[in-house]
Amino acid sequence: MRAGSARQAASQPSSTPATGQSSSPTDYAEMELGRGRPGRDGTELTLHDDGALTRRSVLPGGVRVITESVPGLRSASIGMWFGVGSRDEVPGQEGSTHFLEHLLFKGTATRDAHDIAEAFDMIGGESNAATSKEHTSYYARVLAPDGMQALDVLADMVTSSLLEPTDVETERGVIVSELADAADDPADVAQEAFARAAFGEDTPLGRPIGGTNETVTAVPRDAVWEHYKRTYASDTLVVAAAGAVDHDEVCERVLADMAAAGWDASPDAVPRERRFEVEPFAPLDVHDITVPRESEQTHLYLTCQGIAVRDERRWAMSVLTTILGGGMSSRLFQEVREKRGLAYTTYAFDTSYAGAGAFGLYAGCAPGDVDEVCAVMIGEFEKLAEHGVTEREMMRARGQLRGAMVLGGEDSLARMGRLGRAEVVTGRLRSMEDNLRRLEAVTPEEVREMAAWLVEQKRARILVGPVD
Numbered sequence: 001m002r003a004g005s006a007r008q009a010a011s012q013p014s015s016t017p018a019t020g021q022s023s024s025p026t027d028y029a030e031m032e033l034g035r036g037r038p039g040r041d042g043t044e045l046t047l048h049d050d051g052a053l054t055r056r057s058v059l060p061g062g063v064r065v066i067t068e069s070v071p072g073l074r075s076a077s078i079g080m081w082f083g084v085g086s087r088d089e090v091p092g093q094e095g096s097t098h099f100l101e102h103l104l105f106k107g108t109a110t111r112d113a114h115d116i117a118e119a120f121d122m123i124g125g126e127s128n129a130a131t132s133k134e135h136t137s138y139y140a141r142v143l144a145p146d147g148m149q150a151l152d153v154l155a156d157m158v159t160s161s162l163l164e165p166t167d168v169e170t171e172r173g174v175i176v177s178e179l180a181d182a183a184d185d186p187a188d189v190a191q192e193a194f195a196r197a198a199f200g201e202d203t204p205l206g207r208p209i210g211g212t213n214e215t216v217t218a219v220p221r222d223a224v225w226e227h228y229k230r231t232y233a234s235d236t237l238v239v240a241a242a243g244a245v246d247h248d249e250v251c252e253r254v255l256a257d258m259a260a261a262g263w264d265a266s267p268d269a270v271p272r273e274r275r276f277e278v279e280p281f282a283p284l285d286v287h288d289i290t291v292p293r294e295s296e297q298t299h300l301y302l303t304c305q306g307i308a309v310r311d312e313r314r315w316a317m318s319v320l321t322t323i324l325g326g327g328m329s330s331r332l333f334q335e336v337r338e339k340r341g342l343a344y345t346t347y348a349f350d351t352s353y354a355g356a357g358a359f360g361l362y363a364g365c366a367p368g369d370v371d372e373v374c375a376v377m378i379g380e381f382e383k384l385a386e387h388g389v390t391e392r393e394m395m396r397a398r399g400q401l402r403g404a405m406v407l408g409g410e411d412s413l414a415r416m417g418r419l420g421r422a423e424v425v426t427g428r429l430r431s432m433e434d435n436l437r438r439l440e441a442v443t444p445e446e447v448r449e450m451a452a453w454l455v456e457q458k459r460a461r462i463l464v465g466p467v468d
Contacts, residue, residue, distance in 0.1 A: 029434040055247040061234030062269040076147035077416035079139035081238040084231040087204030095211020096227040108160040144244030159261035190299035190464035198358035240420035243412030279355035286460035298465035304457035306357030322397040367466040388448035
């Protein structure tokens with residue numbers, strides 16, 4: 001089966017069960033995650049995948065709950081996801097999304113910062129949060145008996161944070177120090193320069209996720225509060241859980257936690273539109289950026305137009321980046337490092353968002369070698385686009401990607417992340433078997449076509465470090 005031609009292996013039932021009720025599990029390849037009202041329009045799913053049971057419900061208020069019960073696991077990972085990131089900040093709120101990531105651990109009406117930290121320490125769990133340009137998540141991994149306690153704490157954090165002015169000022173100093181640490185690291189500076197070069201100066205995707213020293217220093221507490229109230233709500237919340245979890249129990253606790261917080265529980269509410277449903281594809285206008293600074297090496301990026309997050313060429317792109325610059329046997333590693341000794345680190349990658357994407361090549365090299373490294377990377381890129389790839393390279397790439405998918409996706413935290421991203425980012429859930437099948441279906445010609453399309457795009461160079 002060729003990439004992009006897979007069909008839904010399990011059809012939606014003609015009538016869906018009431019919210020929280022289970023139907024007979026069915027094997028599946030790919031399922032679209034509907035945004036209808038609770039219990040309707042295919043919002044209830046009960047799926048089977050290699051012994052694991054995946055269930056999904058839309059609850060009153062538009063809250064989405066998706067779980068994967070995995071036999072034999074003694075841990076549970078639970079995440080609270082919101083389809084909001086730094087690109088959703090309006091003028092005057094730059095840095096608010098990352099600010100919130102810090103502040104939501106600082107206290108609610110019933111728990112202060114010590115109580116929140118102690119709650120996770122007492123049960124031997126780990127908790128953290130992650131902010132990206134398009135979504136934010138708060139999560140915990142705990143022993144199975146403590147799963148509902150962890151869920152209660154996370155729900156309290158995301159629904160009932162106080163954002164006390166004293167906490168805002170304390171965390172403002174912490175974040176400014178965090179940004180200063182990043183500014184001292186040329187690699188971090190180069191990554192931010194890459195984003196500006198690819199997506200545009202002062203654009204939502206070109207801005208740093210955490211803001212800048214200037215924006216974080218200037219943003220008032222009221223702006224962060226407005227951002228919190230505007231973007232954190234029942235119809236944006238996704239609860240993802242995996243491991244030793246019971247779907248019905250999770251749904252019941254989520255409903256109770258939402259009610260305790262006074263969040264909307266309207267039976268007619270539907271989840272908000274996902275970003276890819278409203279964000280049109282926007283071609284990039286890449287441009288060169290040079291950031292001179294004192295360091296031992298120059299960080300070199302090359303970038304051009306890439307693909308959006310739902311583009312069905314994703315599988316060909318993954319194989320392409322692996323063959324070109326995805327390991328020690330890749331073309332870039334062999335040509336740039338092994339044969340010429342021009343760099344210690346070199347790789348190929350792509351960055352995808354709803355409606356936008358960038359492809360990139362990277363190498364860290366001596367300042368005097370920048371032009372030669374750049375020529376070698378472009379040469380290998382263009383050679384692949386013109387002549388294609390070998391079957392042995394295809395075998396290596398498939399094996400590398402297959403191992404990464406399976407080995408990196410078997411613990412409860414990874415499984416929870418897969419569910420959360422499916423619900424928030426792509427709106428579709430694929431079985432591991434279908435993922436592997438799509439990988440195997442990629443052909444050498446598809447990889448060459450992907451490379452040929454990329455080579456035709458406008459290209460930009462980003463340099464950070466000593467520049468001759």
